[in-house]
Amino acid sequence: MALPKRDELLKDVHYDRMPEKHWMDTKPEFRPGTYCYAGDPEVVKDLGLPNPRKWQPYDEDWKLPENWKEIVLNAIRDRMDRFRSFKLFMDICVRCGACADKCHFFLGTGDPKNMPVLRAELLRSVVKGEFTRSGKIFGRLAGARPLTYDVIKEWFYYYYQCTECRRCSVFCPYGIDTAEITILAREILHEIGVNIDWILKPVRFSAEIGNHIGLQPHTIQENIEFLLDDIEEITGVRPEVPINKKGAEILFVTPSADFFADPGIYTFMGYVLLFHYLGLDWTLSTYASEGGNFGFFTSHEMMRKLHAKIYHEAERLKVKWILGGECGHMWRVVHQYEDTMLGPAPKNLEVPKCPITGTVFEHAKSTKIVHICEFTANLIAHGKLNLDPSRNDHLVVTFHDSCNTSRGMGIFEEPRFILRNVCNNFYEMPENTIREKTFCCGSGSGLNTDEYMEMRMRGGFPRANAVEYVHEKHGVNHLACICAIDRAVLPPLMNYWVPGVSVGGVHELVGNALVIPGEKKRTTDLRFQPLKGVEEEENV
Amino acid sequence: MNVVAALLAVIGMVIVVWLGVGVLKLYTLFGVVIPYAAFLTLVIGLIWRMVNWAKSPVPFKITTTCGQQKSLPWIKHSRLESPANNFEVVLRMALEVLAFRSLFRNLRADLRGRKLYFGSSKWLWLGAILFHWSFLIILLRHMRLFSYPVPGFIQTLDAVDSFFHIGLPHLYLTDVAILAGLTFLLLRRLVDAKVNYISHASDYFPLFLILGLVTSGMLMRYFLRVDIASVKELTLGLATLHPKVPKGIGVIFYVHVFFVSVLAAYFPFSKLVHMVGVFFSPTRNLPNDNRRVRHINPWWEGVPPKFLTYCEWQEKFKEQLESAGQPIDEDCYEKKES
Ligand code: SF4
Ligand code: SF4
16 A cells, blocks of 8 residues: 655644544544554464454454444453553543643544543543443533444554553553553453454464464574574674573573564674673573563463463573563563563572672562663673774664663663663764653554554654654664564664664674674674775775 | 533532522521531542452552663662652652652644654643642631631641732632632633543533632632631531531522532542542552562462463474474473373
8 A cells, every 4th residue: 555755644744733523423434554454364263262254444344243242341341340550540530631742643643532541531431431320321521422333443443553652651640551551452352353463463373383473493593593604704703592402591582583584683693692702501492482472462361371481481491590682562571561470480590690790680589580781781881791882883873762661661771871882873862752751663562564554654753753853963873772573663664754774773783892702803793784994994 | 512511510500509598598408418418428439439449459560660770780770750669659659649740741742844843841730730739728728617726737827828918808829829720721621622622521510610619719708708707607517516507608608618519529420539549550659670579460360371381382393393403302201101
């Protein structure tokens, strides 16, 4: 489908002009580029989810089960009983509008239903209308309405126009987290078979094969061999990647995209070089070969099912602790959910301790899982790494905080500290667009599918705009991040809004800068791009 | 339509009181019965609300981290925005409840051509602070009507509030502030297109109601002078559970009391419960210590997850594992045999 030209896209976007019609009287328009395809019935069936059938969002008839209304109302009641957050957030919003212009989807579409407050209101109005007497009596005056078929379509449309980034929650005076509402709304929709393909396929792969792309054990290994070939060519050193090694000290888990997808592979090369440099006793698992968890975008139950294999594998391999790679929502799940849903950690795990510096990671005492940026920053702070930041001089770098690691974890300094040590040119984007106020890439929470490109470019616009600012001001040409989804979706976003800016993980830059004993003189970075100064030298 | 309905509802109340007290002389109903009923509704309603929220568990620790986590010792963590323990949570909540910290962060986004601009926008914060703090102080000031002798701090509060000695009786600063705050909040709802679009009648209603409340109070104090001794006789009677209704208090007083009563009774069943609800908010009232301290989810504790175990997986991919030279775990078979 044709994506509008960059200069056309925002033509009709206004933040201060609202439609004449009351929002309860408008219906979503399923225009190509703004919705995701429906779940394939085969996949739905394989996963044992309800109501597998052929349907698409633009169909008039969604073939919902006959008693869909009853199912939905029961599902709402059930979630109210199980989640205080949900119950509370339905009650205490004062519609102050502080969150209204904080959502990147609102900023990129101008569609009022993308204001977080209204997104939540889509559900809240039904809760009021179906469950409270005052809502039934006063109706619209109290912001209440009944549950109808059109409401379901509207929910689908707008709960898949939220990347669960939590930016709204930062600004809300009561901490109302619309992401939490979206998570539950999607869960409820799943119960009547309303879902999207791009999430369910990866979920099935993860459940049946072990990672979201469906890489089988030998394929993972082959890919890694290719990457090792490249590392050898670039550095003259060939590190080892231990696979499924029982008794290793550390199990390393990273999103599977790092094994095979450009530019994640360069980040992977960075990890491998670092571990080699340190002589770390680590292993990778081809079974627990996915940190990313698409179940998180489906339901809490699915998230749990997919994440269980990490502790399970750590137990089988008898490792001492777990190190996690650069990933956004994997880390949100690890940090906020892992211990609760799967803990206590297996007995063989110990409180993580860096074998090089002896630092004990007290803050991971219970889960026994450490973020690679925490690990590396600690090494640098102890002067354990020999770094040559000038090898990144061809890059002018800025850093994108991914929403999950920032607003769901609070990791801000570690990656910045690393960046300041591995490259000479580092510039921050404007203050209101970074750290806890960071903007989502626009394609998180399973929305990174091609049929959704227009909405992705709209949702990613605020992020891109901040990059454009430093691109123009400081000549920034590289966007570093610590999230695999970012690495997958920011390149097309940059191509669209700010051509000339490449995207990569923080550990790719570490890999570039790390001076490894016995290596040859490097002339290119891990992407085979010539280092600064090399080209000129060669031309002399 | 929403605004009009809300305004009409409040005007309707004035008419009800005027008829009830002014014409039908139902002093006891409006002076004693309704206030008591409203007060009871408020208390019972709030308790019911809190119990209802508390009945639903907090299955996950979903703190919104608005600042650096506590991790490595040499990295300064943000105690207020990413609290690492309960004490810091209290600090965060205090700042939230007393100073509206999150609102203070507010920004305003502007799109000019293809460029986005963010400006600081503290007006909402200011309006909200003016309104809420004035309301609190006014409420405390009123305690002098319900207590005998009047506690010292209330007298001090009174003195400070009327510090400038403008007019007679002295003008309270909070009276001016609350009017300013309310007017701002109301105008904002009417003028700001976004806020206007999301507003229901139930958002205007409390604003009009409180405006009515404040106006009637001010009218009574500054213009339509009611007999303060009789008022105190009534209020003290209510407070000591020996209600009696003195003669000759103007209708305006009953209007004021009726507004208070309606507000109290409406409180637990409307968005106004945000005042209590904010303390329950799991994104703000939990420490960010997820990896250090285990949080228990009552509906999953003891319920093991179902998933593809390693041994099942190995069975599936045995050939690939072998051909790639990846180790086969013999333990899987031993377990099966035994
Ligand atoms: S900021 Fe919070 S209270 Fe205000 S409208 Fe948004 S969700 Fe509601
Ligand atoms: S969580 Fe993010 S995407 Fe969803 S409504 Fe809030 S700001 Fe928008």
